[in-house]
Amino acid sequence: MKGLLPGNPDRRFRRVRGLAILAVVLILWRLVVYQVVDANQLKEDLQAKLSETRTLPAMRGKILDSKGRVLAKTVFEYDVNAAPDIVNPFVRLNGTTTVEVSIAQAAAEIAAILNIPAKVVLAKITGTSKYSNIMKKVDAERYRRLQALEIPWLFYDSLPRRIYPSGAVAGNLLGFVGVDGSALAGIERTMNSCLTGVDGKESYEKGVDGIKIPASVQTTQAARDGSDVVLSIDSDLQYYAQQVMAKYVRDERADWGSAVVVEVKTGKILAAAEAPTVDPNVFWKAKAEDRKSRIFQVTFEPGSTLKTVAAATAVDSGYATPSTKVRAPYRLKVTNQDWIQDSHVHPTEHLTLTGVLKESSNTGISLIAGQVPLATRFAYLKRFGLGERTAVNFEGESGGILGNYKSWDALTANNSMFGQGISVTPIQTAFFYQTVANQGLRLPPRLVMGCQGSDSKLVSTVVPQPTRVISKQAARSTVDMLEKVVEQGGIGRTAGVAGYRIAGKSGTAQIKDGDGYGSRYAISFIGMAPANDPEYVLAVTIYKPRTVSNSIGATPPFKAIMEQLLRMYRVPPSTTKSIKIATNW
Amino acid sequence: MSANRAMRAANAQRLPSRFESIQVGLRSVPLSNRRSRPASVIVVTLLIGFIVVPLLSLQLNIATEQGVYELAGLKAQKKDLAITSQILGQQLDSLSSDQNLSSAATQLGMVSNTNPVFLRIADQRIFGHPKAATAADATHLGSNLVPNAAQNKHTRVANLLAQEAAVKAQIIATRKIAALKLSTETQLAQKSAGNLANAKRPAPVAVKVADGIPASPTN
Incomplete structure (x- = not known):
């Protein structure tokens, strides 16, 4: 205190100055420590305390039908959670007054919205834990009603969920995604790269109130949503076809059934209906074998529908015409040990090739098409697309079983003309007939039209070139012959649609069972309309029906779907008549 | 030279009288008080x-802060609207699904006509033979066989029928009133027809509606 007394100002000034310098030095030192020595650590601590990083989720693209109708899309659902340790009565503002809401009342309100007993809710919100899930996957409507309750101890986690607004319509084609959003089957899986987006990321600093501090965003990577997949399917027609197939599979107590509608001049698959089917919204409820697409994945011996291919081969290769005559016996010896026979007993018939198709004579087709060398016949089968996967390249698609003719025995070489010893998928059979209907030009089937980004530009899928299989004339002759099947055939007539020229062929194929054939059949009817200038092909197959044993069970669904198809696509009734071709002599 | 002389003459005319004795171009100038004026301007400007500047900065800061809160509010609104959407x-x-439409149509008694008829405008031709759909056609497929677990709304056919009945009743009532x-x-x-011949027909009066377009006198 002495130094501060008046009378010694110099010393006092020096001491004050010394203290001031010391203070400045200390301050400078702390500044250096903060700014240089501990700078990085402090920055990290601050960022950890205030910064927030969140993922900006990318939405998975939609799956659309040919008319832009949504068949699959992603929505948000909510997990409803509570924090039991803070569950308490709370005050709710009711207009201008406040009302205290008890725990029991809040539980009752939650239960009423979630449609579960109040005691279940009460049990879940009681305790000391910090987390308790009350219900998972609550839809947006109920989520909003829960939010309106303003319960302070309820919390929500939003989660993307894939939904299929049309349910089981095209369910076997669409496939489905798992609970984690990963594609598990069908179009969802094969087109996953188109549908999947890229998640974004955002880092920023937030204030104590949780609001982002302006200009604090450190890194931002915008989310890029997935693109949409556009299908060739017409969902209205698809629904109708599925309804029809479900009815007939049920009524005929069959294992399964399928119907494929093809636009002849474009190769577009307008409908690929199956029964039983799968609703992708609840795919786990369907049997494993019903979740796949049998149209692309299951093979069977086609039977008599393949006689059309044999007849077209004979005509195109110059071995026959629609009027070529043949004596068709009931039984025919093929090898020393093997005989083939027709489906019903009959005396030897005098048939033309057209009559052979109309009567679906195994012996008749063997005698006429059998004149074509085996190597040539095999080459035609290959050109018709047997033994190879289609251009759709559907997940798990089968190409059927054709083998090599050189390893065929004499019986297989013969029976291949009426669809035995080789197997095909329903989509392949539909495109045999598309080839005939399209003047001999086989088009690659189109199911996925392309990938459509946010700019609405459709990036088309790569389509292989068409294949010339038979000549125009041979194709026309084959259609003329098939028209007689529907005009005059015992079974074929039941597939006819009043007012329209229809061409088609039935098939009743035995099904392999061990080394031989079982007692059940795969029945089918494949046809086209209008026969004078075919626009559409419809292929119906019913596998192992129990109430019918021949293709008479396949024509009613064929007729029902064909009627609807012609009506929907505004095809006017025919004004011309089929040409005259003798069926017997 | 003549220009300089003219300039000097002009300057001589403008100078005050106490400098009249100075004849040369260079001269000493006293430091006047004018120096203090720019200094004060600078000080005021700085102040x-x-x-x-801090006030403006503060204002900007406040505006930015408000903007952030507004942005947060708008984002919440956007989220809310997305949920509504x-x-x-x-x-x-759900309501436009094939399952719902098919079911509602069936309940309303609608049947699909299996005898389509087409009219070609170009040559006025009719294709097909018209035939009324019958109730038998309605049972073609029966109930819905294609499940849809995503369907959470159904058309209430009873409501539609009630609405239809109400509209019909309204139409009938309106017609009755009109007839009456x-x-x-x-x-x-008819009553006034007898006096009509002698009566002087009044001139139509245009009724103005709030200074707008005159209402029709026939109304």
């Missing part, structure tokens, strides 16, 4: 600067 979208999906009105007017017209 204003020190006050205004999702709810309405799902309802629309027509009948009354006819009677009045």
Whole structure:
């Protein structure tokens, strides 16, 4: 205190100055420590305390039908959670007054919205834990009603969920995604790269109130949503076809059934209906074998529908015409040990090739098409697309079983003309007939039209070139012959649609069972309309029906779907008549 | 040279009288008080600067902060609208699904006609043979066989029928009132027909509606 007394100002000034310098030095030192020595650590601590990083989720693209109708899309659902340790009565503002809401009342309100007993809710919100899930996957409507309750101890986690607004319509084609959003089957899986987006990321600093501090965003990577997949399917027609197939599979107590509608001049698959089917919204409820697409994945011996291919081969290769005559016996010896026979007993018939198709004579087709060398016949089968996967390249698609003719025995070489010893998928059979209907030009089937980004530009899928299989004339002759099947055939007539020229062929194929054939059949009817200038092909197959044993069970669904198809696509009734071709002599 | 001389002469005219004796171009100038004026301007400017700039900065900061809160509010609104859109979208999906439409059509007694008829305008031709759909056609497929677990809304056919009945009743009531009105007017017209010949027909008066377009006098 002495130094501060008046009378010694110099010393006092020096001491004050010394203290001031010391203070400045200390301050400078702390500044250096903060700014240089501990700078990085402090920055990290601050960022950890205030910064927030969140993922900006990318939405998975939609799956659309040919008319832009949504068949699959992603929505948000909510997990409803509570924090039991803070569950308490709370005050709710009711207009201008406040009302205290008890725990029991809040539980009752939650239960009423979630449609579960109040005691279940009460049990879940009681305790000391910090987390308790009350219900998972609550839809947006109920989520909003829960939010309106303003319960302070309820919390929500939003989660993307894939939904299929049309349910089981095209369910076997669409496939489905798992609970984690990963594609598990069908179009969802094969087109996953188109549908999947890229998640974004955002880092920023937030204030104590949780609001982002302006200009604090450190890194931002915008989310890029997935693109949409556009299908060739017409969902209205698809629904109708599925309804029809479900009815007939049920009524005929069959294992399964399928119907494929093809636009002849474009190769577009307008409908690929199956029964039983799968609703992708609840795919786990369907049997494993019903979740796949049998149209692309299951093979069977086609039977008599393949006689059309044999007849077209004979005509195109110059071995026959629609009027070529043949004596068709009931039984025919093929090898020393093997005989083939027709489906019903009959005396030897005098048939033309057209009559052979109309009567679906195994012996008749063997005698006429059998004149074509085996190597040539095999080459035609290959050109018709047997033994190879289609251009759709559907997940798990089968190409059927054709083998090599050189390893065929004499019986297989013969029976291949009426669809035995080789197997095909329903989509392949539909495109045999598309080839005939399209003047001999086989088009690659189109199911996925392309990938459509946010700019609405459709990036088309790569389509292989068409294949010339038979000549125009041979194709026309084959259609003329098939028209007689529907005009005059015992079974074929039941597939006819009043007012329209229809061409088609039935098939009743035995099904392999061990080394031989079982007692059940795969029945089918494949046809086209209008026969004078075919626009559409419809292929119906019913596998192992129990109430019918021949293709008479396949024509009613064929007729029902064909009627609807012609009506929907505004095809006017025919004004011309089929040409005259003798069926017997 | 002549220009310099003219300039000097002009300067000599402008200079005050106490400098008249100076004849040369260079001269000493006293430091006047004018120096203090720019200094004060600078000080004032600086002071204003020190006050205004932080104020402006503060204002900007406040505006930015408000903007952030507004942005947060708008984002919340956007989220809310997205939820509304999702709810309405799902309802629309359900109501427009094939399953719902098919079921509602069946309940309303609609049947699909299996005998389509087409008219070709170009040559006025009719394709097909018209035939009324019958109830038998309605049972073609029966109930819905294609499940849809995503369907959370159904068309209430009973409501539609009730609405239809209400509209029908309203139409009938309106027609009755119109018929009654027509009948009354006819009677009045017949009653006054006898006096009509002698009566002087009043000139139509245009009724103005709030200074707007004159209402029709026939009304």
